[in-house]
Amino acid sequence: MLFASFDFLLFFLPVLGAWWALRRRPWARTAVVLAASYFFYMASSRPVDGSLPTPWYFAGLLAFSTVLDYVCSARIHRLAGGAEEGAGAGRTARRRNLWLTASVVGNLSLLGYFKYTNFFLEAFTDVANGLGASWVAPHLELMLPIGISFYTFQSLSYTIDVWRGKLTPEPSFLKFAFFVVFFPQLVAGPIVRASEFLPQMHVRPRLRLEDVNEGLFRIFKGLFKKVVLGDWLAVAFTDVVFDTPGSYTSWENMLALYGFTLQIYADFSGYSDIAIGVARLLGFKIPENFDRPYQARSLGEFWRRWHMTLSTWLRDYLFFPLGGSRGSAARTYFNLWLTMFLVGMWHGASWNFVIYSNIHGLAMLFNRWNRLRSRERGMLATLLQLTALAALAGFTMYLFAEHVLALEHDLAVRGGALGGAFTWICAAFPVTGGRLNHVGHVVLTFHFTVLSRVFFRAETLESAREMCAQVLRWDGRGVRPDLFKVQWMEEWVMVATAPATSLREAGVWVSQQGMLLLLVFGTFWHFTPREWVDVRLRRWMLALPAPVIGVAYAALAVVLMNLLTGPRANIYFAF
Amino acid sequence: MSSSTPPPPRPEGLLDGVAEVADAVSLEDAGALVGEVEPAAARRLGVSVLTMLSCIMLTYFVPAFQWAQPWREGEGYVPFWNLIGREFMGQGAQAVEREEAQRELEALARAAAEEPVAPRVRVEATPPLEQEEAQARYPALASADAVRDAPKVGVEGASTLEPFFEQLTLLDIGRRSTPLRVSHWGDSVLGNDGITGAIRDRLQARFGDAGHGFHLLAQNNPSYRHRGVSVDYKGEWRSCYVINKCKADRRYGFGGLTVWSSGGGETRFRFGEPGEGEALQDAGGEDRFEVWYATAPKGGDLRVKMDREVLGVISTRAETDGEAREVYTVPAGPHEYGVRAVGGGSARAFGVVLEHERPGIVWDGVALIGAFTSRFSPKYFDVEHFRRQFRMRGTELSVLMFGGNDLNGFNADRYRGTLRATLEMVRSADPVKSCLVISIIDHGERKGARIVSRPQVASMVELQRSEALTAGCAFFDAYAAMGGEGSMGRWNRSSPRLGSGDLAHLTHHGHQVLGELFTRALLAAYAEFRGERVGAALPLSPSAEEEAPVDPAVDASPSTRFDGEPR
Structure with a gap:
């Protein structure tokens, strides 16, 4: 079920009512919301002429994952005492590890099978064909269970924390199952860790005025971001260009990249806002997932602010166990690359994501090297060092463009030159400085994320290639007049205003530039100080009387309903 | 003492810090788990929700607001449709068929x-x-x-x-x-x-x-691009595209777009996917490159190059307005061709053709x-x-x-x-x-x-x-x-x-x-x-002339065979 749908309203209000009505019956309210979460998971929203109903085995997989982790963790905990002392300590420790392995393998096997099998087959075939074979990869008809990438990590955090001794196992299976399938964050996060959520199941739930205010504000803000800045921009602009990038000019492709950069942020952070708000109305606090990531000064900071619950999960459960940055430099760089590679590959299984993951992995290595490199050298030595580095980066980019993307030679050379120049600028830019320095870092980081989004969004490598070629070709043709037009708005203006008036002219201009204005507005919104929205706007909204808030929600619903013909799934559903 | 110690710098990036050691979390009930709702919270939430629901209900009772109804009967959609079944909406068999x-x-x-x-x-x-x-x-x-x-x-x-x-x-x-x-x-x-x-x-x-076939000398739109053809539009052609109805003589050529230049207009072509040209070269044979142009009493010259060597210069000057083509036969291979207006008057052209002679x-x-x-x-x-x-x-x-x-x-x-x-x-x-x-x-x-x-x-x-x-x-x-x-x-x-x-x-x-x-x-x-x-009975095979017709009215010089020597 999708949040921005009428179905969700019909679902959520009774569930919310039941949860608080049963506040004196802990078992009953937990059971009701548990059942409701399964219902939420299995129910689809519009459109109805899409795919057939969600297969029932999806719910089975969810239940299997729940039981597996509950049983494994209980066993691990039971063996914990014996692993520390006595003659059989080694054997007991091995048995604990075996239960942990069962949980990890069981969860990751399901994820791997449904999400990565076809890609592994394709990659194996591609590599074999590259070596001279002539095979055609078989394609398995696998449907990726919704939310499997999220709930797998969520339940794994529980088992691993119990194994580490950082969490005692949940005595109640009902509560544990509730944690795994809690509907606000079930299908697209935030990824909530057991140690953050389960303790909340062991205190009395309270609905305070502060929770209501926060919940209503976050849901409203999230709906606006998700539907207006995310879905609408996608339907009316970015999807159209990304579908056939070759049909659009270099500028139009570039603007589509900016558009998608805003869209994906608005889509996912809007969804997270709604999830946080809904959970808050039920009395739960779930972690933040975004912290205005495009304001980051560096790529490392960007990933600290983007999809925070995934990146910190991989940091805590992969990067640190691998040794983090405590080992040798080589080991640290390997750990960094591997973590970032997996962060990237978590998002999807295709060659595009292999490229995307490596671009970000290598950029993180550069980021660390550049931050720690000695700045004591003389100017000439520094200049030589940076130029050599830029030349290496440029040559790598050229090879990539020529041989992986198979761009025309001239374009590959241009791509290499631009890559080298970008690297040089990033490396030479002073690490610290005043406000301008800060702006410079933000602009560079932002553009790195914008350009790398080609491989994130493009459906195929061919499509990514086409978009890269269009941007590098830089045809200087500008933007066609009707690309940003909002047709219905223009029609409405023509009906609602008198002919030959300045009001009509202004209205027509706004409707003709509609999507561009939205793109500029959304980007501006993102770069405003946090206080403007999270404090002042929030305070202003919360000062409104409850009936006004109710009317505002109704008005927003009407806008959302008429902006799109049906709710669009969150982009991260596909991951 | 602690007040004089500066706080540790905050790690800047995701992976810049070290693992924090936290206390183990114990999951035990903190007293009775009876929930509590603050009356003020209940009032605010309740009034907000009721107001919103009232607004929605209004759309079903006030005809002026019907357009805002979130759901209408007969629109082929019922909430939670996939759990209650499409059959409920009379779409069962149809849906399965469509899905297949x-x-x-x-x-x-x-x-x-x-x-x-x-x-x-x-x-x-x-x-x-x-x-x-x-x-x-x-x-x-x-x-x-x-x-x-x-x-x-x-x-x-x-x-x-x-x-x-x-x-x-x-x-x-x-x-x-x-x-x-x-x-x-x-x-x-x-x-x-x-x-x-x-x-x-x-x-x-x-x-x-x-071979690839016909190609224009200028784009009529950014979407005019051909797969396997790399084109570089250099210099300034002036152009007229048929949809703009901009040529009084209505001669737009085979592709609906004509270009002209008194000098400087240039287009370069490279045909074939990467590696394909080399394969053709290895296989031997010949390619055929044609330049289609308009003749006119004050027509200028078009210089045609292959791999930066001049194949020939076409004079588009003629006593009357008309059209013609120049055909070059060249050794097969991954060549780059260029057509450039080099003065002598305004040269007008319609496009080029690249084919393999086979x-x-x-x-x-x-x-x-x-x-x-x-x-x-x-x-x-x-x-x-x-x-x-x-x-x-x-x-x-x-x-x-x-x-x-x-x-x-x-x-x-x-x-x-x-x-x-x-x-x-x-x-x-x-x-x-x-x-x-x-x-x-x-x-x-x-x-x-x-x-x-x-x-x-x-x-x-x-x-x-x-x-x-x-x-x-x-x-x-x-x-x-x-x-x-x-x-x-x-x-x-x-x-x-x-x-x-x-x-x-x-x-x-x-x-x-x-x-x-x-x-x-x-x-x-x-x-x-x-x-x-x-x-x-099979039809007679067409002769080479029939297959590649030469029209004296349009073929100024029937074919120019490139012998490898620059002209």
């Missing part, structure tokens, strides 16, 4: 996208039939060449394609020594050479690759982006000029795919007249040659929760069918091949995505799928033709 069709489509899309088209074969020609061999008979089609998957939508009126199929047969059995040309005109549906490129790949894999298929992709059907009719074109261009090209089959732009403000009677005029212009250019009309693809619009076909689509397809068949052309129903009503919505939602977000064009994968569906239909009609002709 969708799966088939996606499998086809994946196959088209992932299975490489077989390498382009070289068909070695046997000598033309001698008079005494004129009694040679049609052989049966080899079983390996038969169509394995019969198309659901075939070519209608396929008997009108017999002249083309006869030539295709000669090519197929190795009795045609030069390219067999097909010219495919259309609007933006042919943008990026998507559909035409997909058809070309498939037919060249089957019958041989005789048997095979050439499928011209002539996209008139943004064109209404009427732009490809006597209303905009000088018919005699078009006729001369058409004959100069030596096209055996004309394919037309217009109509997408005519959907806006569609008027059946007016459109019938327009289409009839277009078909007459093409048919009259050479009545003996075959022609084929491909209908518009489905065009969708969003209605409620669904993407439905625009209401004019079905009527336009019917009209295109009847006019094509009446004019003696074959017809392929692309709309039906896509799946008919609502198919653009399904193509848009399929994975990989086949229909573009504007619901009027196809994606790269969509081009491949439609190209595959059309090719199957054409080959099925060809197989049927061959089946009917087994044992019948």
Whole structure:
């Protein structure tokens, strides 16, 4: 079920009512919301002429994952005492590890099978064909269970924390199952860790005025971001260009990249806002997932602010166990690359994501090297060092463009030159400085994320290639007049205003530039100080009387309903 | 002491810090778990929700607000539809059927996208039939060449394609020594050479690759791009595109766009996918590069280069206005060609042609982006000029795919007249040659929760069918091949995505799928033709002159053979 749908309203209000009505019956309210979460998971929203109903085995997989982790963790905990002392300590420790392995393998096997099998087959075939074979990869008809990438990590955090001794196992299976399938964050996060959520199941739930205010504000803000800045921009602009990038000019492709950069942020952070708000109305606090990531000064900071619950999960459960940055430099760089590679590959299984993951992995290595490199050298030595580095980066980019993307030679050379120049600028830019320095870092980081989004969004490598070629070709043709037009708005203006008036002219201009204005507005919104929205706007909204808030929600619903013909799934559903 | 210790710097990036050690979390109930609701919180939440619900209810009781109803009876949608079952909405069997069709489509899309088209074969020609061999008979089609998957939508009126199929047969059995040309005109549906490129790949894999075909000297739109052709537009051409009705003499050339320059206008071409040119070079043979231009009393010069060496200078000066072409025969290979106006007056040109001098298929992709059907009719074109261009090209089959732009403000009677005029212009250019009309693809619009076909689509397809068949052309129903009503919505939602977000064009994968569906239909009609002709007398193989006609009116110098020496 999708949040921005009428179905969700019909679902959520009774569930919310039941949860608080049963506040004196802990078992009953937990059971009701548990059942409701399964219902939420299995129910689809519009459109109805899409795919057939969600297969029932999806719910089975969810239940299997729940039981597996509950049983494994209980066993691990039971063996914990014996692993520390006595003659059989080694054997007991091995048995604990075996239960942990069962949980990890069981969860990751399901994820791997449904999400990565076809890609592994394709990659194996591609590599074999590259070596001279002539095979055609078989394609398995696998449907990726919704939310499997999220709930797998969520339940794994529980088992691993119990194994580490950082969490005692949940005595109640009902509560544990509730944690795994809690509907606000079930299908697209935030990824909530057991140690953050389960303790909340062991205190009395309270609905305070502060929770209501926060919940209503976050849901409203999230709906606006998700539907207006995310879905609408996608339907009316970015999807159209990304579908056939070759049909659009270099500028139009570039603007589509900016558009998608805003869209994906608005889509996912809007969804997270709604999830946080809904959970808050039920009395739960779930972690933040975004912290205005495009304001980051560096790529490392960007990933600290983007999809925070995934990146910190991989940091805590992969990067640190691998040794983090405590080992040798080589080991640290390997750990960094591997973590970032997996962060990237978590998002999807295709060659595009292999490229995307490596671009970000290598950029993180550069980021660390550049931050720690000695700045004591003389100017000439520094200049030589940076130029050599830029030349290496440029040559790598050229090879990539020529041989992986198979761009025309001239374009590959241009791509290499631009890559080298970008690297040089990033490396030479002073690490610290005043406000301008800060702006410079933000602009560079932002553009790195914008350009790398080609491989994130493009459906195929061919499509990514086409978009890269269009941007590098830089045809200087500008933007066609009707690309940003909002047709219905223009029609409405023509009906609602008198002919030959300045009001009509202004209205027509706004409707003709509609999507561009939205793109500029959304980007501006993102770069405003946090206080403007999270404090002042929030305070202003919360000062409104409850009936006004109710009317505002109704008005927003009407806008959302008429902006799109049906709710669009969150982009991260596909991951 | 602690107050004098500066706080540790906050790690800047995600992976810059070290693991924090936290206390173990114990999961024990903190007292009774009886929930509590603050009255103020309940009031605020309750009033907000009730107000919102009241507003929603209002839309069901006040007729003025009906447009804002979140759900209406009879819109084919019930909340939680997939759990209560489509049968409840009377969509059970239909939905299963549609789902199966969708799966088939996606499998086809994946196959088209992932299975490489077989390498382009070289068909070695046997000598033309001698008079005494004129009694040679049609052989049966080899079983390996038969169509394995019969198309659901075939070519209608396929008997009108017999002249083309006869030539295709000669090519197929190795009795045609030069390219067999097909010219495919259309609007933006042919943008990026998507559909035409997909058809070309498939037919060249089957019958041989005789080159890319016709290409303009300037883009009529950013979407005018050809796969396998790298073009660099340098300098300043002035241009006039037929849809702008900007040339009083209405001579827009074979591709609907003419360029001119008194000096400096230049276009460079490199044909072939990476590595393909080298393969051709290794295989030997010759290529043919043609420059199509207009003659005029004050015409200037065009300098033609190959690999930065001058092939020749064409003087476009002549006593009268007319058109001509210069043909260069060069060793096969991955050459770069350049055409540049070098002064001496204003040189006007229409395009270039690149072919391989050997048997095979050439499928011209002539996209008139943004064109209404009427732009490809006597209303905009000088018919005699078009006729001369058409004959100069030596096209055996004309394919037309217009109509997408005519959907806006569609008027059946007016459109019938327009289409009839277009078909007459093409048919009259050479009545003996075959022609084929491909209908518009489905065009969708969003209605409620669904993407439905625009209401004019079905009527336009019917009209295109009847006019094509009446004019003696074959017809392929692309709309039906896509799946008919609502198919653009399904193509848009399929994975990989086949229909573009504007619901009027196809994606790269969509081009491949439609190209595959059309090719199957054409080959099925060809197989049927061959089946009917087994044992019948073969037509005489055309002579080289017939295959590549030379018209004294347009061929100023019939052919310039490049001997490797710069000129």
